[in-house]
Amino acid sequence: MSNPLSFVNPTPDSPWQTYLSQVDRVLPYLGHLARWADTLKRPKRALIVDVPIELDNGTVAHYEGYRVQHNLSRGPGKGGVRYHPDVTLEEVMALSAWMSIKNAAVNLPYGGAKGGIRVDPKQLSQKELEKLTRRYTSEIGLIIGPQQDIPAPDVNTNAQIMAWMMDTYSMNTGATATGVVTGKPIHLGGSLGRVKATGRGVFVTGREAARKLGLDLQGARVAVQGFGNVGSAAAELFGQAGAKIVAVQDHSGCLINTRGFDLSELVPWVRQHGGVGGFPGGEPLTAEEFWDVDCEIMIPAALEGQITADRANRLKARLVLEGANGPTLPAADDILAERGILVVPDVICNAGGVTVSYFEWVQDFSSFFWTEDEINLRLDKIMQGALRRIWDTADQHGVTLRTATFAVACERILMAREERGLYP
Numbered sequence: 270m271s272n273p274l275s276f277v278n279p280t281p282d283s284p285w286q287t288y289l290s291q292v293d294r295v296l297p298y299l300g301h302l303a304r305w306a307d308t309l310k311r312p313k314r315a316l317i318v319d320v321p322i323e324l325d326n327g328t329v330a331h332y333e334g335y336r337v338q339h340n341l342s343r344g345p346g347k348g349g350v351r352y353h354p355d356v357t358l359e360e361v362m363a364l365s366a367w368m369s370i371k372n373a374a375v376n377l378p379y380g381g382a383k384g385g386i387r388v389d390p391k392q393l394s395q396k397e398l399e400k401l402t403r404r405y406t407s408e409i410g411l412i413i414g415p416q417q418d419i420p421a422p423d424v425n426t427n428a429q430i431m432a433w434m435m436d437t438y439s440m441n442t443g444a445t446a447t448g449v450v451t452g453k454p455i456h457l458g459g460s461l462g463r464v465k466a467t468g469r470g471v472f473v474t475g476r477e478a479a480r481k482l483g484l485d486l487q488g489a490r491v492a493v494q495g496f497g498n499v500g501s502a503a504a505e506l507f508g509q510a511g512a513k514i515v516a517v518q519d520h521s522g523c524l525i526n527t528r529g530f531d532l533s534e535l536v537p538w539v540r541q542h543g544g545v546g547g548f549p550g551g552e553p554l555t556a557e558e559f560w561d562v563d564c565e566i567m568i569p570a571a572l573e574g575q576i577t578a579d580r581a582n583r584l585k586a587r588l589v590l591e592g593a594n595g596p597t598l599p600a601a602d603d604i605l606a607e608r609g610i611l612v613v614p615d616v617i618c619n620a621g622g623v624t625v626s627y628f629e630w631v632q633d634f635s636s637f638f639w640t641e642d643e644i645n646l647r648l649d650k651i652m653q654g655a656l657r658r659i660w661d662t663a664d665q666h667g668v669t670l671r672t673a674t675f676a677v678a679c680e681r682i683l684m685a686r687e688e689r690g691l692y693p
Contacts (some may be wrong), residue, residue, distance in 0.1 A: 271646065283360070285362050298668075298672070299680060302684065308340065312366070315337045318408035319333065321653065323400070328691055332401065334409070337362050347372055347380065349420065350420045350421070350430075360573070372623060374655060374678040388634050419449060419450060419630060420434060427452075428452070428454045431459075458629070460628050461644055462625055462628075462644035467502070486512045491567075491568065494517075496539050496544070497570070515530070521547075524550075549665070568584035569591060569593050575596045589613070624652065
């Protein structure tokens with residue numbers, strides 16, 4: 270089991286250590302607010318729960334679950350729930366902290382939170398998955414709520430799991446509470462445009478960054494790691510803009526096609542087979558060869574810690590768009606900066622999902638719903654405005670976009686902390 274005090278003594282190269290390093294880099298730009306900086310280095314609340322369920326064969330299995338609220342100074346917690354066999358407390362702490370930064374960077378009225386269960390959901394039946402979700406929701410029900418902490422889908426979770434979470438919370442509180450989660454099915458208060466929102470945000474920020482670099486998307490070669498909701502949606506939008514998706518990698522395999530994949534065939538294949546592996550429209554690569562592919566744009570949209578120092582030295586892209594959370598290690602970040610490779614960091618690049626989650630939350634409270642075109646227009650406007658503010662900050666201080674994003678976000682969080690004061 271993870272050490273509950275690991276925020277004091279983090280594991281080397283863990284996601285939490287990566288986050289702490291990112292905070293340390295921004296301290297010189299916080300002025301008088303730096304006195305509050307330790308607020309950012311300690312989660313407000315970390316809940317570890319036992320999740321026992323009866324399996325279909327009659328045996329009882331126990332799973333470890335987490336819900337971490339990193340900072341609530343700017344509003345209720347907001348962040349996804351992931352089901353994965355490698356989930357740890359330190360990972361969830363880091364993901365919750367990145368949500369604090371992300372929400373503040375886009376100026377949403379939320380704090381940061383995240384949840385997870387250490388489980389391989391592929392080993393569970395649909396009924397077992399429902400039992401797991403409902404028991405986990407009941408266990409963390411102490412600290413979630415429409416005005417407290419609002420979960421959402423993440424790795425290996427989806428609209429169905431959000432529906433079970435919403436129903437369980439509603440049954441336990443005695444009233445239907447659609448606003449307790451986002452990413453729900455449309456007919457249960459979900460928002461149009463939510464499924465592809467994160468990928469759309471990756472595309473919108475990537476398009477703006479490409480313009481700044483003078484990089485024409487027409488014919489630009491794109492490599493995508495992770496081909497789930499985020500990677501596939503971003504790939505489709507880049508394809509529509511004239512770019513070529515030349516390499517794809519996920520848990521099932523790695524493929525290259527220098528002429529560009531036919532996404533009208535690849536996307537349905539992934540939907541049917543659960544991954545890119547075996548797709549006949551490309552040549553296989555090893556997982557490590559993926560990082561040597563000739564491309565202009567690299568989109569890591571899988572899990573954290575993927576771009577190491579070694580891979581950063583080999584990368585041939587001009588632009589890295591972080592669709593995943595924490596995919597670049599701090600040492601790799603420095604190497605990419607030295608090599609002149611622009612990184613649009615996760616805390617702004619993949620903020621499209623939480624932005625449309627905010628729209629969903631607002632729509633649930635008002636019981637008035639917007640069209641998908643309205644959603645996309647609002648999303649594009651918010652993402653472009655946030656990126657412009659961050660770019661101006663980067664130019665002002667002569668720092669990377671990541672440091673600039675943290676500077677903008679940490680200033681907003683710590684200003685709220687200072688103005689609220691300490692209680693008691």
